[in-house]
Amino acid sequence: MNFNPDNFINKTVTDMQPSGIRKFFDIVAQMSDAISLGVGEPDFITPWHIREEGIYSLEKGRTYYTSNAGLLELRSEICNYIKKFDLDYSPSEALVTVGGSEAIDLAMRTVLNPGDEVIIHEPSFVCYKPCVTLAGGVPVTIETKAENEFRLTPEELLEKITPKTKMLVLSYPNNPTGATMSKEDLEKIAKIAIEKDILVLSDEIYAELTYVGKHCSIASLPQMKERTIVVNGFSKAFAMTGWRLGFALGNEKIIKAMTKVHQYAIMSSPTTSQYAAIEALKNGELSINTMVSEYDNRRKVITEGFNRMGLTCYQPKGAFYVFPCIKSTGMTSEEFCNKLLESQKVAVVPGTAFGASGEGFVRVSYAYSIKQINTALERIKLFVESL
Amino acid sequence: MDEKLLTIMENNGDLSLEQLAIMTDSTVDEIAKKLDDMRDNGIIRGKKTIINWEKTSKDVVTALIELKVTPQRGEGFDKIAEKIYKFQEVQSLYLVAGTYDLLVTIEHDTMQKVAHFVSSRLATMDSVVATSTHFILKKYKYEGFTFEEEEKDTRQVITI
Numbered sequence: 001m002n003f004n005p006d007n008f009i010n011k012t013v014t015d016m017q018p019s020g021i022r023k024f025f026d027i028v029a030q031m032s033d034a035i036s037l038g039v040g041e042p043d044f045i046t047p048w049h050i051r052e053e054g055i056y057s058l059e060k061g062r063t064y065y066t067s068n069a070g071l072l073e074l075r076s077e078i079c080n081y082i083k084k085f086d087l088d089y090s091p092s093e094a095l096v097t098v099g100g101s102e103a104i105d106l107a108m109r110t111v112l113n114p115g116d117e118v119i120i121h122e123p124s125f126v127c128y129k130p131c132v133t134l135a136g137g138v139p140v141t142i143e144t145k146a147e148n149e150f151r152l153t154p155e156e157l158l159e160k161i162t163p164k165t166k167m168l169v170l171s172y173p174n175n176p177t178g179a180t181m182s183k184e185d186l187e188k189i190a191k192i193a194i195e196k197d198i199l200v201l202s203d204e205i206y207a208e209l210t211y212v213g214k215h216c217s218i219a220s221l222p223q224m225k226e227r228t229i230v231v232n233g234f235s236k237a238f239a240m241t242g243w244r245l246g247f248a249l250g251n252e253k254i255i256k257a258m259t260k261v262h263q264y265a266i267m268s269s270p271t272t273s274q275y276a277a278i279e280a281l282k283n284g285e286l287s288i289n290t291m292v293s294e295y296d297n298r299r300k301v302i303t304e305g306f307n308r309m310g311l312t313c314y315q316p317k318g319a320f321y322v323f324p325c326i327k328s329t330g331m332t333s334e335e336f337c338n339k340l341l342e343s344q345k346v347a348v349v350p351g352t353a354f355g356a357s358g359e360g361f362v363r364v365s366y367a368y369s370i371k372q373i374n375t376a377l378e379r380i381k382l383f384v385e386s387l
Numbered sequence: 388m389d390e391k392l393l394t395i396m397e398n399n400g401d402l403s404l405e406q407l408a409i410m411t412d413s414t415v416d417e418i419a420k421k422l423d424d425m426r427d428n429g430i431i432r433g434k435k436t437i438i439n440w441e442k443t444s445k446d447v448v449t450a451l452i453e454l455k456v457t458p459q460r461g462e463g464f465d466k467i468a469e470k471i472y473k474f475q476e477v478q479s480l481y482l483v484a485g486t487y488d489l490l491v492t493i494e495h496d497t498m499q500k501v502a503h504f505v506s507s508r509l510a511t512m513d514s515v516v517a518t519s520t521h522f523i524l525k526k527y528k529y530e531g532f533t534f535e536e537e538e539k540d541t542r543q544v545i546t547i
Binding site for chain 2: 022025029039040041043126127175293297301304371
């Protein structure tokens with residue numbers, strides 16, 4: 001019998017759409033002179049003191065697995081560090097994961113029964129929906145609005161809650177919009193979560209990159225610690241994307257259950273990365289501050305740049321993305337991105353890659369040098385003027 | 388706000404007034420006035436370009452010279468320092484604590500000229516007791532800039 005691989009691939013996986021970001025950038029990769037403002041990771045290299053600690057751990061021969069939940073010293077440092085966001089956890093309520101992404105996947109697989117609904121606000125990071133689906137859950141999306149600065153409103157949330165709702169994914173500071181939620185905004189969401197008895201998965205990977213006010217975690221609000229799984233990590237704050245290290249914090253029972261799944265799928269997170277991460281948490285303050293103020297400068301320049309060329313762009317308060325509206329050009333997001341790439345060789349990501357509600361917007365990353373940003377802005381301006 | 392402005396300018400001398408204004412939530416006029424004021428009262432002393440001369444055909448020799456001096460009656464270190472920094476060859480001059488007193492950096496196009504400058508100009512000064520010259524063989528990092536080849540952007544396409 002002829003072998004047909006399609007017969008062997010799980011139906012859910014077959015039905016999963018490839019990410020819109022990937023599709024677009026496969027084209028960019030073939031254009032040598034294109035400027036990309038598409039990458040969603042820091043342009044900074046991991047600060048040297050952190051890299052050096054990783055190297056030192058290798059020199060010392062620390063090449064074994066760690067305990068499943070991660071080095072106790074690291075978990076203690078995480079609990080100590082996270083106090084800056086008014087969060088109070090003990091090491092037994094912490095799990096070290098392979099990036100924030102693994103923590104998200106674990107949370108879904110640990111919590112969801114078939115048919116459980118998970119509310120996801122969009123535009124948002126592309127992994128939530130597939131993770132829910134793979135875990136047998138049903139993603140339910142809420143379209144956040146530009147006029148609300150892409151914050152989730154209590155009305156929008158209430159509308160989507162059903163008896164099957166088990167969890168809400170909150171993703172602020174937000175990729176791709178740069179939106180943040182203030183304490184007051186979160187209090188309204190927390191009230192609903194408590195009343196309706198639902199869990200919250202709060203993805204706070206961009207927490208350090210908050211430029212206006214201070215990052216507030218929903219888990220810091222009364223009665224919310226127990227029903228929140230906080231996901232955070234080292235990639236964005238410490239420019240450690242390639243080290244693949246994140247963590248989840250939550251109710252001890254839920255974290256234990258997540259650890260069970262983690263131990264069978266992953267065993268333990270990379271040891272070298274864990275030692276480097278301890279150094280990051282202990283002595284990383286200066287590096288964070290330097291990077292944050294640099295992002296902040298770029299954020300202002302790029303927002304101003306888009307607004308001046310007539311592409312309305314509200315001032316993002318977090319992460320390293322701006323999300324200008326391109327509706328005035330009369331094009332769809334995908335058309336805009338394709339034509340911009342074709343005529344001026346600048347790559348940005350169509351807002352639709354982050355959910356249908358991203359239509360009419362494009363995501364522009366400012367994890368690039370001011371010089372690159374200025375060149376790209378000039379080219380985008382030429383493009384818009386040529387329309 | 389002034390400190391922020393100065394830090395931004397210290398790290399990047401290429402920014403336009405307009406960009407400085409955007410970054411500090413200010414206006415071009417305000418920034419222009421601030422810069423004028425800061426130049427007037429000596430906070431901003433100048434602006435230069437960091438050049439890796441090794442990459443050019445021009446020969447540049449830099450030397451660090453430690454000077455041990457005895458301050459003369461009635462004129463402290465400042466007076467001696469002034470006599471030294473007035474030479475055009477002197478790039479920088481520091482008063483330091485430790486086994487010697489003044490640290491001078493000299494730039495010239497040949498080692499001979501540096502040596503000649505030290506022996507004829509510095510060593511002969513009344514208050515200079517001893518000199519020790521260190522020729523710089525290679526500059527790795529200068530004023531926060533590394534002189535190694537910059538790594539290209541190797542970030543790959545990824546779904547995020």
